[in-house]
Amino acid sequence: MTLTVTAKQKLGDFSLDAGFTSERGVTALFGRSGSGKTSLVRIIAGLSKPDEGRIVLDGDVLADTEKRIFVPKHRRRFGYVFQEARLFPHLTVRQNLLYGRWFAPKNTPGESFGHVVDLLGIGALLDRRPGRLSGGEKQRVAIGRALLSSPRLLLMDEPLAALDDERKAEILPYLERLRDEMNIPIVYVSHSVPEVARLADRVVMMRDGRVDAIGTPSQVLSGPSLSASDRREAGSVLSGTVERVDEHYRLATIRLSQATIKVPDAHVAPGHRVRLHIPERDVMIATARPEGLSALNTLEGRIASIEPDGEGTIRINIDCGGDIVLSRITAFSGERLGLHPGMAVFAVIKTVALER
Amino acid sequence: MDWLTLSDEEWTAIRLSLKVSGVAMIASLPLGILIAYLLARGKFWGKSILNGVVHLPLILPPVVTGFLLLILFGRRGPIGAFLYEHFGISFSFRWTGAALACAVMAFPLMVRSIRLSIEAVDRKLEEAAGTLGANPAFVFLTVTLPLMLPGIIAGMVLSFAKAMGEFGATITFVSNIPGETQTLSSAIYTFTQVPGGDAGAMRLTIVAIVISFAALLASEFLAHIIGRRVHLE
Missing domain, CATH: 2.40.50.100 (RNA polymerase II/Efflux pump adaptor protein, barrel-sandwich hybrid domain)
Known part of the structure; x- marks a missing residue:
């Protein structure tokens, strides 16, 4: 698995000009809020168009502004876990989980429903509606929903940011199991040093819309590019x-x-x-x-x-x-x-x- | 209790009114959803003009709307002649004309209600459905449409109630022919115009109240069921 991303985008005063290549495992897009992480991951997902850029996954070109290629989001098969769970309120947890199944290609085996439900510990929630779930439960269901759409790549945009510390601690072990047990590459957006240190195989550090440093967590998280507040956590x-x-x-x-x-x-x-x-x-x-x-x-x-x-x-x-x-x-x-x-x-x- | 017994003619007017209002509501629904969607989400030249045209029947005197319909959809009118020649559809002095008049008069209410419900749908959910592989049409059918259902039902009830009460445009466009275009409202009006018609007018008035109330209760009930499913989050 190789994901290659280059993208330029201007949004008002903010300009994004970033690129990275990631191999298998978890690639963390790390940086403060406003550094362009979310803009970049939205471009990868096809939720917004870059002014200039190219996105290639294993030779499959998903966007190339020069050649005027833009594969719409529903044909990319990139799972996306948003900061807010974005579960469909009119469907049960089970129906939410199975939503992506309708579009997953029939010949690829994908993850079995039972396995994902076990992995995320959401078996007891299946017949409930999203409105009755806690924040942590919602986020776990959202992760399961993305996994079950047989994604080629999983994009996670600060999936823990909206949760309190207790809920974060509840979900992190599931994310680790996901990383270790599923064979899906993950791009993980976060501004939290402990999260990135715990999950990432590779860190892309962003600042002001540019890539500041790329490397292993120990290289980047101890590097000079950390901001003063992050440095307190650096190590x-x-x-x-x-x-x-x-x-x-x-x-x-x-x-x-x-x-x-x-x-x-x-x-x-x-x-x-x-x-x-x-x-x-x-x-x-x-x-x-x-x-x-x-x-x-x-x-x-x-x-x-x-x-x-x-x-x-x-x-x-x-x-x-x-x-x-x-x-x-x-x-x-x-x-x-x-x-x-x-x-x-x-x-x-x-x-x-x-x-x- | 004799004065409470409905005559055949009165039954005919009631049945006709239900048919006209029902058809007006159902037939205008797809167009109502389409126009509401365009107004809520569309970005195109002339959007405010479209909005104005849709709302015209709300502000024009009903008689004016009825007269315009007569000019446009009458047998000799440009649209009426075309529809009659190509599809054999005739509106003049037929119950279909009454339904058309009711639909036009009720259309702004229906569109307003549906439009509000579309604007209330969280577009982030549609985005999420897209990342799961759903194409835009499927997203609309499985996410947008179910979430706007309360607004659609409210719009349908408003439209039905407006159609039940429609009088001015209907009587101008298709007159007041018993058994063909004499709706509940026209029948009540007719009763008030003849000596000793008060009892009949009163009977139909009670029926009108009962029907309107039933429609309102039914919509509250449906909205409650759907709202329980949709508005939990």
Whole structure:
């Protein structure tokens, strides 16, 4: 699967001029509101026309302004999950789910109804009407409806943005199962660092209608292109395997490349592959092994590089046995400790979030 | 209780009125939906002119509308002559003419009601249906039309009620012929013009009240059922 997108569009004062190529898996379009993510994904879906541009999925040209090709939205077979669920109020949940079935090509097997219903946990809702569902339930039904139309590509436009944190936590695990169990490439629009860190295989960072950076979540989410507010959440994204779970203290031990990290209150079982998000502001640096600290995780490593940001802080990449842990400290502390690349240090990790 | 018994002629007028109003309502419905859709969603030159023409019967004196119909749809009128020659359809002094007059008079009410319901349909839902693979015609039939159903029913009831009460345009266009063009309203009018006709006028008045009330209740009931399905979100 290869999706290639280039698009230019002028809407009043705002101009969009962006492009990216995405392979299989989840591609996140990431950026603040107003950065053009939604405009771009609407162009991909065929909901709006670019002034100039080209959209190609696996050699199938869906839009090409030069050749005057524009495949209308109902012939693209791109599933779209909107920010608001947009369920049909006059149909039951079951009828909503099956709406796209009428148009799905008969010869492709598609996802079975039962599988999608199980995956999203909406079996108990089938005979209800959308008006009686909670926000999280509506969004799950909307995702199921898009999946059941046998899409070649799933576009999700901030599907969690309208939900509160509890509902988000309710849906995120379903999105992960979707990513892992369904063989459908996903373009996921979001402005939330934790969501992108948790879901994306690849991040396209947008700013003011342009693409700012493209890369893996750990590259982009720790990169310099993050805005000040996002930087607070910026940090390293590491993958590992659950080694054991201590039931008494409710601590899970995660094995990274070499180091291990303990995570509190994690609902995981040994053997699970997991991702950890470590905010860079929550990593302290010690030049000697610290003692008498409440912090659970102290990793031994070597400074790989130091990047000053010109605003009085520096970011330190610490190589901890093959995994890069990021730490942001003041330039003053850096000088006081005499930090330099190659130096052996200890990374004291205050918080770590598990992003299963 | 004798004075409550309806005579044959009165029954004929009632049946004719129901037929004329029913036909006027049903026959104008597709055109009503089309025009309402154009006015609600269309962007074309002359939209305000179309809007004005549709609303004309509401503001013109009914007699004027009836006279215009007579000129246009009479046997010698340009449209009437054409329809008679090619399709054998005649309106002059026939119940079909009464139905036409009623339909024209009720048309603005029907279009207004349907137009409002189209404007209330959330276009985001149509967009969502499109991304699921539905072509525009299918989107209209499965999403737009069901969601505007309450407005369509309201429009139909308004149209029916207006047709039941139509008098001026009908009597001008197709006169007042018992058994052919004498509707309930014309019959009541006729009764009031003859000595001792008060009882008959009163009987038909009661019937008119009962029919109008029944139509209103039926529409409330339907709107309730549909509204329960549609307006939950």
